[in-house]
Amino acid sequence: MKAAIITIGDEILIGQIVDTNSAWMAGKLTDAGFEVEEVQSIGDNAKQIKDTIDDISQRVDVILMTGGLGPTKDDITKKTLCEYFGTSLIFDNSVLSNIENVISNFTNLNELTRNQAYVPKDCTVIQNEVGTAPITWFDYEDKVLVSMPGVPHEMRYVMENEIIPRLKNKYDPKEYLKRIFIVKGYTESALAMYIADWEDNLPEGFGLAYLPSLGLMKLRLFVRGEEHLATLEKETKKLYGLLGEAILADRDITPEKILGERLFEKGLTLATAESCTGGNIAHMITSIPGSSNYFKGTIVSYANEVKTNILHVSQNSLDRFGAVSEAVAMEMAKGVQEVLNVDCSIATTGIAGPDGGSETKPVGTVWICTTYKNKQIAKEYHFGKYREANIMRASNAGILQLISMLE
Template sequence: MKVNLLLTGNELMAGDTIDSNSVMMAEQLAPLGWRIHKKVTVGDDRALLRAEIDQLCDDADVLIINGGLGPTVDDLTAQVLAECSGQPLQEHPAAIAHLEDWCQRRGFAMNASNRKQAMLPAHCDIIANARGSAVGIMLQHRSCLVLATPGVPSELRQMLTDEILPLLRQRFDSDHIRTLRLGVFGLGESGIQEQFNRELADWPADIELGFRASMPVLEVKLTARGQDACKQIATWRQPVEALLGDHLLGELPLNLPALLVKELQRAKRRLCTAESCTGGLIAAQITSVAGASAVFPGGVVSYSNAMKQSLLGVDQGILERCGAVSEEVAVAMARGALRISGADMALAVTGIAGPDGGSDDKPVGTVWLAWGDAEQLRSLCLHLPFDRQGFQQWVAALGIDLLRRQLLGVDTLPGVVQRYRRS
């Protein structure tokens, strides 16, 4: 089955609204083995809408139109579908009944603008909308099944689940499909691809390998289709996981802070943080995880030298001799955090987020991290050439991953460290 999408609305074209609906539809169609063949976005223009509907219907089995079913003059989908299919617009009895019920449940009278949403192509069927006032439209045009849906994401999601996907499964064959999504930290797309080329040269042509770069977790996706899809994925999962090694976080969805909290809970250890350049971002990410209070007594944001001294007990002589961004200060911050919190482990970071404040010896992007316990604190200096926000995000992710590795007994550092490490 070939599916096309048509997204409508001036707000999409102007950038006032971000298109999340096409992502939602693609995600819900994918497990059934159906992909979006083509996606087009147009503004509220009758001529453009009609031209695109005709063209997209000529090239698909199903066209899903999203948006333009509201009560205002710029909601044109029903009118244009009537023109394309050569039908008059008329008040649809089921749509009127839906509107009356929707208004009654909210305690107000139906007005003329509401009633516009019941003016549909004369011979169409409706798609029930359990959440909103506008029903969807279903009709056949040029041998293509056309499904028009409201643009409100919550309404679309329920219509997909309750109405549209069951309808498509009835009318079209669904391919067997199995997708494995693995989360990786510390390796880049090109590096992983080279490893595949080198170590898995016999990679089967019927398993699609894909990557999705994001910060901080990179997705490696394996997709197989057909009767043997599950067996194929099971066969190749082990060599892929072995190739990714200690950079593999697990099966998505997941996130680094949650993994760290899980490992702290397993090891029955408590963590404290001492942050300068990240301004509390690491603590915020950890405390976003439910149950973090059991393993995270707290952290200190010591942005100024005075706060490093008064809160963490960093010696003034070290600050004057080595500077705030130094191994000595990072280690002293970690030790101070351990002392005042009573925690078992600490993570301390101090760096230059920019855009100003760097020097020849310590350029913008320089950061020292110290992590471990009272018996052994490790330290590392990196140069992260990102903007301020990117720098802070990378420092937080790297620090969390270093702790995760230590808790797992992994001595090696993430591969990305080699790229950014300063001697």
Template sequence: MFAEIITIGDELLIGQVVDTNSAWIGRELNKVGIEVIRVVSVRDRSDEIIEAIDAAMHRSSVVLVTGGLGPTKDDITKQALCDYFHTELVFSEEIFENVKRVLPGRIPMNALNKSQAMVPKDCLVINNRVGSASVSWFERNGKVLVSMPGVPQEMTTVMSEEVIPRLSDKFRTDVIVHKTFTVKNQPESVLAEKLEYWEAALPLCIKLAYLPKPGIIRLRLTGRGQSKEEIKSLIDDASVRLKAILGDDIFDEEDAPLERIIGDLLRKKGITLSTAESCTGGSIAARLTSVAGSSDYFKGAVVAYANEVKTSLLNVSPQTLAEQGAVSEKTVIEMVKGAMNTLKTDCAVATSGIAGPGGGTNEKPVGTVWIAAAYKNEIRTMKQDSNRGREMNIERAGNNALLLLLELLK
């Protein structure tokens, strides 16, 4: 069973708003055996909306439309749907009561807000309990089109409570099973070569996807079929063979972010963590504290961008900075020790480097980052020396720091 998503709004195409709706919809539909095969974004133009709808309705059984349902003049999705399905807008007393209920008291019930109760005549109209824009469900020739609000909270609510249950009742879908392995120490091309024969031997109902991130690669196995038990058994067999090939280079099988893996391990061991960051600017600490419950194990961070902060708060030796420089193995060793001592933690990570785009030298070009991880009396270091651009250099350094710590903790 295939679906397409159409997102509507000029703001999406000029980059003013990031489309998070499509990723959420794709993930949730996959759980009920519906695969999204295409995502299209169009401007607030009636002819472009109709063109996108027509193409999607010819290709797929389910078309999900988000956006363009507000009370202002640039919200034209409802009228475009009426034009496409040859119907008209009519006033719904039930929807109007919902509009009055959800609008805060400080917002007047003017003509624009009242227009939210104008809905397409020849469709199922579903109330939106957390917003004023209703949902329109059209069925034509065995296919379904659902128009939903673009506000993420409203969309996720109506999808979870109304749309997905109705789609599950209407369509008999295949079972889709995923299994994801996260791999370290393997460049993508090298990994693909190593897995060539294993991949070629996979059953036809199982596909492999490579999902690279800076410093790590996720391998996702996806199986599709009628029997969940059969698909899961085939994936389990393939997983056993994969683990025999890659061994300890597989460090996670739950598709969890590194910061959550580290957090679970720290909590299990009952130990605490701190960070000392220069070029990563606190981004490692931000990742660690994004995990709910991280206060159980994360005590704090020192963002030591300036050398005087390195010396005053982390006790880095001025002689080390003068002789070795801020971007050096000895500096990050002293930084990681300083973090553990200053913040009184069992372990720590430290980074110092040249993220770019400027600041590099012949001896230490842009992209050079020294990383240290410490646990009790053991310290490990590594040098990151490839330039992938500022943002990727920082993300990769964060991943490498957490991977280095993970090796120590295990």
């Protein structure tokens, strides 16, 4: 079954907000067995909404729309859908009761909010248990169109609890089977060349997708239909035979989550000493629930006096080798390990850019030292010219370097 997603709102087109809805919805639809043919973002324009539905309806079975269902004048989706399907708005007391229940603890019911109880006459109304805008489901020409609020938490709630179950019951799509592999030590092209023979000989119906990120590769092996489960496991074993320890994980997981699991399993604690990454590694690690079990803190030693006064980096090392050096990275890692009394540490010092580089130490030069009890590993990396990418690459590299030590 083929599906399409339409996100509606001028605020998306002018860059005022980022459309996170479509990516999330596409993932859920795919996991449910639907093939997402396309995603479109359009403005709050009645003609454009109707023209887009007309166009997409020729290619898909299901259209999911978000946005334009609020109480203000620029929210025109509900009225436009009435025009498109040749129906009118009627007042629905069950929707009003739901609205009153949702807002009872927050505010009084005003006229604009009350008007959200008007719904298209010829549709199936699905109550919004976490918001005031109802969801409308239209069956037409053996197809389905669903209009949902653009507020992310409202859309996600109704998708998981109402829309996906109803769609699966109506269409009974083939199950989408996948395996995700997190691979280290390869660029996209190098990995593709290395596993080319295996990829070329995948059974019919199987596909492989490469998803590169900064410092890591993610592979997705997929097929539709549960009858292929045994073959999927067989191909997974073949890939492990090729890549071995280069596969960090066989599930969709971030490096910081992998590191957290390793630390927790071993009963170890961690701290970071960050210069060029500016606390980004600590942010990544603490984004994981439960990280307080193993992460003690960070010292962002951006200035040299912080390196010397708090981390006890020697002035001689700074004068002789410079802040971006193996010696300083090692002293930073050892210093934060002692100051915060931890088993492991990650230290970064480098030139993130866009300025500050030299002929011997160009922008993108980063020294990373990781410490595991009495052992230290320091490595020099050369990333690139772009500041944000360098910070992210250095952060991932530091985390991966410590994971390798722990293994």
